[in-house]
Each structure stands twice: as C-alpha cells, then as structure tokens.
Amino acid sequence: MNIQEIFEKIDNEIELNKAEMMFLLDLKNPEEIEQLFAKAYDVKLKNVGQKAYFRGIVEFSNYCVKDCFYCGIRKSNKNTERFQIPEEDVIKSAVWSYNAGYGSSVLQSGERSDSEFVDSVERMLKEIKKQTDNKLGITISLGEQTLETYKRWFEAGAHRYLLRIETTNKELFNKIHPVDELHNFETRINCLKLLKKAGYQVGTGVMIGLPFQTTEDLVNDILFFKENDIDMIGMGPYIFHEETPMAQYRKDWELDKEALLTKALKMIAVTRIYLKDVNIAATTALQALRHTGREAGLQAGANIIMPNSTDTQYRENYQLYENKPCTDENASMCRGCLQRRIEGIGETIGFNEWGDSPHFHNRQKSS
Ligand code: SAH
Ligand code: SF4
Numbered sequence: 001m002n003i004q005e006i007f008e009k010i011d012n013e014i015e016l017n018k019a020e021m022m023f024l025l026d027l028k029n030p031e032e033i034e035q036l037f038a039k040a041y042d043v044k045l046k047n048v049g050q051k052a053y054f055r056g057i058v059e060f061s062n063y064c065v066k067d068c069f070y071c072g073i074r075k076s077n078k079n080t081e082r083f084q085i086p087e088e089d090v091i092k093s094a095v096w097s098y099n100a101g102y103g104s105s106v107l108q109s110g111e112r113s114d115s116e117f118v119d120s121v122e123r124m125l126k127e128i129k130k131q132t133d134n135k136l137g138i139t140i141s142l143g144e145q146t147l148e149t150y151k152r153w154f155e156a157g158a159h160r161y162l163l164r165i166e167t168t169n170k171e172l173f174n175k176i177h178p179v180d181e182l183h184n185f186e187t188r189i190n191c192l193k194l195l196k197k198a199g200y201q202v203g204t205g206v207m208i209g210l211p212f213q214t215t216e217d218l219v220n221d222i223l224f225f226k227e228n229d230i231d232m233i234g235m236g237p238y239i240f241h242e243e244t245p246m247a248q249y250r251k252d253w254e255l256d257k258e259a260l261l262t263k264a265l266k267m268i269a270v271t272r273i274y275l276k277d278v279n280i281a282a283t284t285a286l287q288a289l290r291h292t293g294r295e296a297g298l299q300a301g302a303n304i305i306m307p308n309s310t311d312t313q314y315r316e317n318y319q320l321y322e323n324k325p326c327t328d329e330n331a332s333m334c335r336g337c338l339q340r341r342i343e344g345i346g347e348t349i350g351f352n353e354w355g356d357s358p359h360f361h362n363r364q365k366s367s
Contacts (some may be wrong), residue, residue, distance in 0.1 A: 001031055008271055010039055021219045025263075033262060040269035040301035041274040047276040052347045053355030053366050055139060056097025056309035057106040057333070059318040064110025066143070066183065068166075070207070071178050071318045072241040073110055079243050081317050086312075087124050093331065094128045094136065100335050104137035106162070106306055106346070111143030118149050122156045129157035137354035139203070139278035144191045150198040160356075161195045162203040162234050163188070167210060168224040169217045176246065179352045192228060199337060201360040203232030203279075208264045210238045211246065213251035222271050228324055230303070231357040233271055234287035235281070237264040239321035261289040265300040272301030279304050279357040287325045289360050294338075295345050304355070305342065307334040 001023045009016060016024075027033050044050075050330050061084040062073040073080050080125070084094075090107065098104040107124070125138060139160035158231045167173050170185045177183035206221045214339060225233060237260045240250050255263070264286060272280055281304040282297025290296065294305060306314065315327040326334055342349055 003027070003035070006163055007035070010043065013070065015073075016274060018216075018219050018223070021222065021270050021274065022215050024273075025215050025218055025266050027266065030297060032138065033266065035100055036266065036269050040300060043273050043276060044301045044303060048279070048358055051353075051355070052186040052282075052298055052342050053104065053279075053302070053304050053349040053350040053353065054102040055104045055106045055137075055304065055306045056094070056100065056102040056106060057306045058085070058090055058093045058097075059108050059216075059310045059314070060090045061112075061307075063112060064296055064320050065113070066365060067178050068183070070210075070238060070241065070246040070321075072243060072321060073317075074244060077243050079100060079204050080319070083314055085314055085361070087120060087127075089311060090124050091127050093129065093311060094124075094138070095131050095308045096331055098132040098136040100309075100331070101309070102136075102309075103350065103355060104139060104160075105309065106139040106141060106221040107158075108141040108162075112142075113145055113149065118139040118145075118152065125153060125156035125158055135159075136355075144187060147194045147198060150194055150200070154198045154200060158200070160201040160203060160232065162235060163191055163195065164205040164207070164234065165189065165192070165221075166205050167213060168221045169213070172210065172212055172217060175212060181275040192230075192360075196229075201357055203234055204228075205233050205235040205281075206229050207238035207262045208235055208267050209255055211249035211290045217269055219270075222274050223274060225271065229359075229363055230275075230364070231278060232281070233275070234281040234283055235264070235271070236283035237261065237289060239285055239288055239323070241319070241321050249367040257289040261293055261296070265296055268287050268297055268302050269274055269300045274312050275359070277358040277362060279355070279359075282305060284308070284325060288321065288323045289297075295341050298342065298347055299345060306312065309333070309334070 094105045138158045140158045141162035173185045280293040280302040282302035286293030309331045313331045
C-alpha cells in the first residue's frame with residue numbers, strides 16, 4: 001500500500017477502506033505522520049472550518065455507582081475523597097462560562113441515577129438556561145440513564161450528550177469493566193440510541209491505547225461512529241491510574257507519553273478524514289501527555305476544546321487518570337491560557353457561538 005495513493009483518494013473524496021485506515025494508523029515514519037495530520041487538517045478546513053469552539057466543563061461530582069476498571073473515581077477506590085459541588089456553585093461556574101464567551105458548557109460527573117440526582121441535574125439545567133437567557137448551549141455527560149431521564153434533561157435545556165462507548169470490541173469492553181448488569185455493552189449501545197430518540201446531538205468516543213486494543217479495533221471504532229451517525233467525538237488516550245485494577249497491565253502495555261500521544265493524534269486524524277463533518281474534541285487527556293497536546297489535537301483535525309470551568313478547590317478529586325493537567329489553575333487562568341495557545345497556532349475561537357456539529361444539521365436535513 002502506498003501513502004500517496006491513499007492521500008489522492010482523500011483529496012478526491014473517495015472513502016477509504018479498512019485496510020487503508022489501518023495503514024494510516026500504523027504509520028511509523030515521523031514525516032509521513034506529519035503529512036497525515038496536515039491532510040486531516042485540510043479535511044477539517046473544508047468541512048468544519050478553522051474555528052475552535054470552547055465548552056467550559058464543570059466536573060461537579062465524583063460520586064459514582066460504577067466500577068470501571070480503568071477509572072480513578074470508580075466506586076471501589078477508597079482513596080478518593082468524594083465531593084459534590086453545591087447546585088448554586090455549579091450554576092455559577094456555568095454562568096461564568098457564558099460570561100467568558102464560551103457559547104457552550106459541559107456538565108460531567110460520576111454516574112448516578114437515583115431520583116435525588118436526576119432532580120438535581122434537572123434543576124441546575126433549568127436555572128442555567130434561565131440565567132443565561134436560554135443562550136448558553138449545554139452538553140451533559142452523565143452516563144447511562146433511562147429514556148425518561150434523558151428526555152427530562154433534554155426538556156430542561158441540555159441539547160447535547162456525551163457517552164463514550166469506550167471500545168466497540170465487546171470482548172475488550174468486558175475486560176475493562178466488571179461483567180454485570182451495571183456494566184453491559186449492549187445497554188451502553190442502546191443508550192446511544194435512546195439519546196438520539198430524546199433529540200440530543202449525540203457524542204461518543206473511545207479510549208486509545210487500552211491494553212489488548214489492536215489497530216483493527218480502532219478502525220472498527222471509527223466505522224461504528226459512522227454506522228451510528230454520531231455527531232460528536234470525544235476520544236482520548238487511555239492513561240493508567242495506579243489505584244485501579246487495570247494498573248496490573250502497566251508493565252506490559254504502557255506506552256511512553258509521546259508514543260501514546262502520537263497514537264491518539266493519528267486516531268483523531270483518521271476519524272476526521274473518514275467522518276468529515278463531525279465535531280471532534282481535543283480532550284484534556286492529550287495535555288496530560290504533552291504540554292501542548294491539545295493544540296496538537298486541533299492540528300490533527302479536532303475542532304473543540306473544553307476549558308475547565310470547575311472551581312479549583314474541587315479539581316484535585318476528579319482524577320480519572322494520573323497527571324491530569326490544570327488542577328491547580330482556576331477558570332480564568334484556563335481561559336487565558338487556552339486562548340493564547342489556540343491563537344498561537346493560527347486558529348480562530350468561536351466565541352459566543354454554540355458551535356453545533358455540522359453533521360447534526362446535515363443529518364436533520366436528510367431525514
Ligand atoms: N461517568 C460518566 C462521565 C465521566 S467519565 C461516564 O463514564 O460516561 C468520562 C470519561 O473519562 C469516560 O467515558 C472514560 O472514557 C474517561 N476515562 C476514565 N478513566 C480514564 C483513564 N484512566 N484514562 C483516560 N480516560 C479515562
Ligand atoms: Fe464512573 Fe464514568 Fe469513571 Fe466509569 S468512567 S467509574 S462511570 S466516572
């Protein structure tokens with residue numbers, strides 16, 4: 001297989017096949033990898049433009065009923081001090097994002113589905129909409145819920161939802177989660193369908209560089225995004241957390257930071273090339289690997305950045321993975337820092353815009 005032939009297909013908008021996508025993900029030569037990123041950047045410019053959109057993220061609680069084997073805030077991790085930010089402070093942080101010109105915000109937390117939690121989220125959503133004159137876009141990332149809950153939150157004002165499938169290889173999914181009723185591959189896939197039914201712009205994604213994960217798995221992940229007509233992608237490198245069961249694979253599977261970053265960036269690039277008009281986030285985990293990891297994500301085809309708008313005092317205990325960056329900073333520092341970095345690479349920031357996924361609107365038009 002020849003890289004120039006693949007690039008020609010991309011230029012002529014001919015869909016790549018699985019073998020070609022695997023070839024790109026397996027590229028080793030640094031020059032060719034740079035060419036791949038440049039190609040993905042072209043596809044991004046053509047399909048979603050050069051603007052990067054900000055979503056101020058508030059990580060408002062680390063209480064979680066689940067026990068995902070990779071995650072630092074899993075239920076069984078007794079070393080994590082649990083916190084729940086009071087409703088009014090979550091609202092304040094979201095309104096802060098609005099006033100900072102972010103256009104959109106994200107609320108994320110550990111998973112709970114008890115009625116106290118569901119009601120509380122509903123109240124916060126309504127209040128945030130009210131206090132921002134219905135103008136702030138709200139994405140939520142609160143795990144698996146019933147259709148009824150998804151609908152209530154949609155009606156309260158959330159219009160996008162992020163639920164990563166984590167991996168589309170069922171066998172691997174079952175290796176990185178306990179196999180029980182709470183952690184079920186089919187349920188998670190079904191939730192993506194329920195979210196669409198409830199009216200959300202739907203985002204999903206996977207972790208990149210998981211133990212046992214193959215290049216073919218990653219290509220299948222991209223095909224899954226396409227088959228399921230996904231609007232937004234939030235993918236990031238998998239990063240070991242010492243206090244989790246998956247730390248046992250560290251010795252055999254841990255990549256050095258740059259190698260893992262390159263793998264994640266290649267995945268962003270090939271996803272952009274294949275899916276074209278979706279929103280793709282340059283996730284914070286990229287920055288855990290390299291100081292300028294998020295900028296590198298934008299240069300490899302991503303177009304969304306999620307600055308942290310969480311109160312600094314709570315950041316330390318929302319450690320899904322090790323070395324999470326920016327835990328000592330506050331929201332204004334994150335804004336200033338990211339703005340400088342992004343403008344530094346020649347991108348424009350879409351201040352005060354929702355920055356919806358063009359794919360969502362294209363999907364509405366064609367249905
Ligand atoms: N509880 C919700 C949202 C918070 S977790 C949910 O699980 O959907 C958000 C994401 O963090 C997860 O989807 C997972 O992909 C990611 N994550 C968790 N542990 C991680 C780790 N060790 N390395 C990288 N990403 C991780
Ligand atoms: Fe909970 Fe989400 Fe972490 Fe799983 S990944 S343990 S659901 S916070």
